[in-house]
Amino acid sequence: MILVTGGAGFIGANFVLDWLQGSDEAVLNVDKLTYAGNLGTLKSLRGDARHVFARADICDRAAMDTLLAEHKPRAILHFAAESHVDRSIHGPADFVQTNVVGTFTLLEAGRAYWSALSPSEKSAFRFLAVSTDEVFGSLGATDPQFSESTPYAPNSPYSASKAASDHLVRAYHHTYGLPTLTTNCSNNYGPYHFPEKLIPLVITRALAGEPLPVYGDGKNIRDWLYVGDHCSAIRRVLEKGVSGETYNIGGWNEKTNIDVVNTLCDLLDELEPKSSGSYRDQIEFVKDRPGHDQRYAIDARKLERELGWKPAETFETGLRKTVQWYLTHRSWWQDVASGAYRRLESLNNE
Template identity: 70%
Template sequence: MTILVTGGAGFIGSNFVLDWLADPSAEPVVTLDALTYAGNRANLASLGGDARHTFVHGDIGDRALVDRLLAEHRPRAIVHFAAESHVDRSIHGPGAFIKTNVEGTFTLLEAARAYWGALQGEAKAAFRFHHVSTDEVYGSLKADDPPFAETNPYEPNSPYSASKAASDHLVRAWFHTYGLPVVTTNCSNNYGPLHFPEKLIPLVIVNALAGKPLPIYGDGRQIRDWLYVKDHCSGIRAVLAGGRLGETYNIGGWNEMANIDIVQTVCALLDELQPDAAGPYARLITYVTDRPGHDRRYAIDARKIERELGWRPAETFASGIRKTVQWYLANAEWVAQVQSGAYRDWIDTQYTASQPAA
């Protein structure tokens, strides 16, 4: 038996695959990834020659390919990470998000339903479809609102979060209508190694080291809950192993912080670990016009997964962010490789062309 991991060359997916196969007794993994701009085969380079890992370059929307992989490898679980996931990109080009996150998830669900329906006995009872989603489907919180619970209504505010909300609803419907054995997890903001440098934390690290501006939207007081990626991976494993069918589990880090405080923390760590002769890195902070529909606050109530499955994050933000900065300092070659011309063009379009905030 194997597991099929979609989007396994992306940030969270590759961390999950590496974490899974770090256990010598773990089941083999088939990684399916379309290798869009944020998918990187180099993330999985350490698995070269490992017979337990098979990489397939392909799209979750390719039904014939997915059917073939399921028939050939007979996975006992699908862990579905594959998604377009950057809010800013979804504002500029929402079509790709609908295609991958909605249509792609639909195709994958239909392939899984046909495969599962043909299984027999223990193999059918053991099969799971694990859908990985985001806290952004719940919308935005006010300063004094309680954190998002699994029972919160969906109120997505960006094309990205709307497309993920749609995929969550499809997964729920395939459970209730067809009986497909699904579980869903909604996570808070991840950070850690192998994070493509368009998101806040890796962007700040990379720009600071290059002496470039550190762009902060609006007043920088937008609050997020931050989850170290390896903690997220352990949470997914816990839900895959023991989560109740048809249920949703929120996975959070219990770390609410404002964006400007995140940036100040990263700058202070860089001042300590790799000081710049030109002065403190915080001098590079630059406020830019806020993005449209920017949610003010996200926070995750992760008590359900702790109560039912005994999971809690192992890292504090202080320990996780230090590990993250150290990883980027030690992996300058990886950063250089992912900074393609297309990536630089995107950063220039999104940030350097922005007008300074009033």
């Protein structure tokens, strides 16, 4: 069995679904079910004995100790995090609590559990922490891409909290010998993405006939990674990654925000045309957010060179799949918009 934290969130849930589609190894899915946790994403796993869901907070040491002792996982994959930059600006305390204190608590529980394993089990165990490229700060237009040796320079409360999390993971490897792995990924997109993030926000607002807000001049650049590719990369790192190492995961897709929004509008014009005009007519430039990083870009050559991984999707193929998914799964994101998805919490825990 593997233990996945944050497995009802966007990337974590995609990973759980992907893992169980290709493996009979069970997953202990631990999620606090904050606003971003959605059990509706996991409804296809109801009744599947390979999926064990536990509603618990990673900051609760007693709960983590109990789950580890009961289920005896061979690995911890740590996805759980507060991750929305705008929310971190307006309410940073939750980010420090979950991303820093939560990671610390999980590391302490994991270290105690790992220390009591047999020598062979200790050698095979892994603690894999899923992080972000935002810990590296902002790049200029001609700066080289972020590599694994790029110094950390976080610029938002979110990225600062993730940087602290990464430093704790590194310290637990070097101080205690805990066999850790860290991945730093670029911007993910794909199915089940909470509609506060750029791509699902544009899709859902466009279909609702609402304005499509673009920060500043829309020239901020991000590297985009299809979530299915991210899941395959994490599987590869878990299988073949060297203990104590960090691996950057990127999609090799640097795009300005306005280019992303225009491409989404063009895809919607093709796949779900309006009665008149283009979805581009709904674009509205709004005041930039504080401390908005100009450019993120990932150099993922180490992952390809050492572990043989590279993304399967181009930005064009991944974005088309994403738009088609949102068009055919309207009930999922409409339940998020209405708040109905929150009622699934009790449905799973009665």
